[in-house]
Amino acid sequence: MRSSWGSSRSRAFTLIDVLVSMVVIGILIAILLPSINRVRESARRVVCGSNLRQVGLALHMYSEDSAGFMPPSEYLPATRYYRTGSSGGEGSPELMDTVRTTPGLFDPRPWGDWDGLGLLFVRDYLPAAPVFYCPSHPGGHPLERYEPIWRQESGEIVSNYVFRGTGPEGRRRLYQIQPGAAIVSDTLRSFADLNHSGGFNVLQAGLAVNWVDDVGSQIASILQRSQGGASAQVGQAWSRLDNDSNDDTGTDTGPTQD
Numbered sequence: 001m002r003s004s005w006g007s008s009r010s011r012a013f014t015l016i017d018v019l020v021s022m023v024v025i026g027i028l029i030a031i032l033l034p035s036i037n038r039v040r041e042s043a044r045r046v047v048c049g050s051n052l053r054q055v056g057l058a059l060h061m062y063s064e065d066s067a068g069f070m071p072p073s074e075y076l077p078a079t080r081y082y083r084t085g086s087s088g089g090e091g092s093p094e095l096m097d098t099v100r101t102t103p104g105l106f107d108p109r110p111w112g113d114w115d116g117l118g119l120l121f122v123r124d125y126l127p128a129a130p131v132f133y134c135p136s137h138p139g140g141h142p143l144e145r146y147e148p149i150w151r152q153e154s155g156e157i158v159s160n161y162v163f164r165g166t167g168p169e170g171r172r173r174l175y176q177i178q179p180g181a182a183i184v185s186d187t188l189r190s191f192a193d194l195n196h197s198g199g200f201n202v203l204q205a206g207l208a209v210n211w212v213d214d215v216g217s218q219i220a221s222i223l224q225r226s227q228g229g230a231s232a233q234v235g236q237a238w239s240r241l242d243n244d245s246n247d248d249t250g251t252d253t254g255p256t257q258d
Contacts, residue, residue, distance in 0.1 A: 041136060041196070044134070044135040044136040045136065045196060045201065045211070047134075047135050048134040048135065048136060048186070048195065048196070048201045049201045049209045049211070051131045051132070051133070051134065051161070052161065052184060052201050052202075052203040052209045053203075053207075053209050054126060054128075054131050055117065055120070055126065055131065055132075055161065055184055055203060056184070056203045056207040056209065057207070058120040058125040058126035059071075059117075059120065059125075059174065059183070059184070059203075059207075060174065060207060061125050062119065062120055062123070062125050063173070063174040063175070067173075068173035068174055068175050068176070069172050069173055069174075070165060070166075070172050070173075070174055070183070071115075071116055071117065071118075071119040071120065071163070071165075072115075072116075072119075072165075072172075073096055073115050073116035073163065073165050074101065074105075074106045074115055075091050075092040075093065075095045075096045075098065075115070075116070075165075076091050076093070076096065076116075076165040076166065077091030077093055077231060077235075078091065091231060092231065093162075093164070093165075093188075093231055093234045093235065093238075094162075094188055094189050094190070094231070094234045095189065096116050096162050096163045096164070096165060097141075097158055097159050097160065097161060097162040097163070097187045097188075097189055098115055098116065098118075098156065098157070098158050098159075099114065099115060099116060099117050099118030099121065099132060099157050099158070099159050100113050100114050100115060100118045100154075100155065100156060100157040101113045101115050101156060102155075102156045103154045103155075111123075113154060116163040116165065117132065117159065117161065117163045117184070118157065118159075121150075129143065129146070129147060129150040130143055130147075132159035132160065132161060133159060133160045134160040134161070134186060134187075134195040134196075134201075136195050136196050137160045137187075137193070137195050138192075138193075138194075138195075139187075139189075139190070139192050139193035139194070140192070140193065141158040141159070141160060141187075141189075141193060146158065158189075159187075160186065160187050160193075160195055161184055161185065161186065161187060162184070162185055162186070162187045162188045162189065163183070163184055164182060164183045164184065164185075164238055165183075167181045167183070167205060168181050168238070168239065168242055174205060177205035178205060179204060179205050179206025179208070180204055180205070180206065180242065180243035181204060181205045181242050181243075182202045182203070182204055182205075182212075182238060182241040182242050182243075183203055183204065183205050184202070184203035185200050185201070185202045185203070185238075185241055186200040186201050186202075188219075188223060188234050188237050188238075190223060191220060191223040191224040194220060194223070198213065198214055198217075199211055199212055199213045199214045200212050200214065200219070200241060202241050204243065210243070212240075212241055212243075218240060219237045219240055219241070222236055222237050223237065
């Protein structure tokens, strides 16, 4: 009898030990999981910044071959330096993460339906589709959705990086824009499409890539209010991403489209 009772007590203690261990493990997971997630997001943010550096180098090569001009876009708002395309004077800057437009949406162009940053791809300055996508993107435009379409001759393609197309004062020649001006950023299409929480990777005209904290969620709030559909609000977002970004003085003469 004594031996049997001792055996039962031993089993009971073992069960309690297991339960305590499970509780401790659960607590440790709860403590460590946010840290692990932050490390993963930091790694994804680094990849995102690397993508923008490659975009910057491709933009530089494109402009060198195009009399200094950056790629044109049908969505680009009209400025005193640029007569806009088919989209109208106000343009649609929130849609300038579109790299290829829907067939027939605009008048025929020499480069087909490719638009903005998409010209870097079709002209072989940056012939790698994954570079146009942020690994943190939580919205409706991931690489997996568009990857097959990149290999097809037509079909709308949306990336995760929005192209400004000009400097803050509307100049399109890359060398005439102050180095601190933002020219490409994590997408500003809508609040739901924001690639990261708390800030943006930004490519500046000087080809530096910097992380810009969204202090007080000001940019996120702008997009949340506008649902990404208002030209003025996207313009406000760009101005908050600029750093010492007044354009150089001078003229910007040349073709409205290259």
